[in-house]
Amino acid sequence: MTATMTTATSTATAPEPPPVLRLDGVSHTYIGQRRRTTVLKNIDYSFRRGTFYTVLGPSGSGKTTLLSLASGLDAPTRGTISFNGQDLTKLGLGRYRNKHSATIFQHYNLLTYMTALQNVTTAMEITGVKPGSGGRRARALELLERVGLDKHMATRNVMRLSGGQQQRVAITRALACDVDILFADEPTGNLDEDTAQGIIDTFRELAHEQDKCVVVVTHSQRLASQSDRVLTLRKGKLTE
Numbered sequence: 001m002t003a004t005m006t007t008a009t010s011t012a013t014a015p016e017p018p019p020v021l022r023l024d025g026v027s028h029t030y031i032g033q034r035r036r037t038t039v040l041k042n043i044d045y046s047f048r049r050g051t052f053y054t055v056l057g058p059s060g061s062g063k064t065t066l067l068s069l070a071s072g073l074d075a076p077t078r079g080t081i082s083f084n085g086q087d088l089t090k091l092g093l094g095r096y097r098n099k100h101s102a103t104i105f106q107h108y109n110l111l112t113y114m115t116a117l118q119n120v121t122t123a124m125e126i127t128g129v130k131p132g133s134g135g136r137r138a139r140a141l142e143l144l145e146r147v148g149l150d151k152h153m154a155t156r157n158v159m160r161l162s163g164g165q166q167q168r169v170a171i172t173r174a175l176a177c178d179v180d181i182l183f184a185d186e187p188t189g190n191l192d193e194d195t196a197q198g199i200i201d202t203f204r205e206l207a208h209e210q211d212k213c214v215v216v217v218t219h220s221q222r223l224a225s226q227s228d229r230v231l232t233l234r235k236g237k238l239t240e
């Protein structure tokens with residue numbers, strides 16, 4: 001018996017690292033005046049560092065709801081979500097959103113009275129990103145350049161940029177904050193193929209070279225096919 005156990009142990013692969021984000025028995029119900037809609041049903045799942053996840057599912061299946069709970073915008077009606085083993089409600093949803101996660105929203109949520117550059121540097125200041133040798137401005141310009149926004153566009157008010165350009169500012173703002181988990185809701189929806197591919201490459205690099213956990217909600221099969229793990233949300237259940 002002991003020998004068998006020893007052999008089994010020695011041939012087993014290395015244990016997976018502990019999850020950076022864990023969902024335990026998570027359910028979520030929206031309570032309207034006339035009815036209750038249960039969107040997520042008893043979901044258990046572990047998200048790990050160094051991995052790029054995509055979440056697919058039909059329209060209305062609860063993908064955005066899942067993202068808003070996992071990113072700490074809202075708390076589930078049942079179950080717990082923990083970051084590095086600590087319940088988000090105990091850690092503080094605000095603290096988790098500020099220090100440990102960044103979200104690229106479907107509607108960008110940019111500060112409309114600021115330039116693209118100011119949107120990025122303000123987020124860096126709020127989340128406490130160290131200025132580095134060249135300063136926050138230089139770092140923000142470098143990141144904006146990487147998504148195809150030159151200095152001329154970077155210093156333009158965001159309301160004077162196209163939808164796709166605004167989307168790239170929103171992506172840069174999230175990338176600039178050095179967080180453990182990056183969430184994105186349909187981040188390539190408004191972008192041409194080349195720009196979208198550049199963003200996908202950046203997500204892969206963040207996961208594989210910087211050991212981040214990247215979770216992207218999408219309808220795009222092309223994006224999903226380039227992720228490490230594809231999750232599907234259907235009838236309130238999350239399957240891999």
Ligand SMILES: Nc1ncnc2c1ncn2[C@@H]1O[C@H](COP(=O)(O)OP(=O)(O)OP(=O)(O)O)[C@@H](O)[C@H]1O
Binds near residue numbers: 031039059060066
């Ligand atoms: N604040 C809310 N109050 C009540 N019901 C809501 C609320 N937000 C979402 N819902 C409902 O919850 C369900 C899931 O919505 P959700 O936006 O999470 O789906 P989704 O999969 O992201 O959809 P899509 O792919 O169309 O963006 C839908 O039936 C929606 O009508």
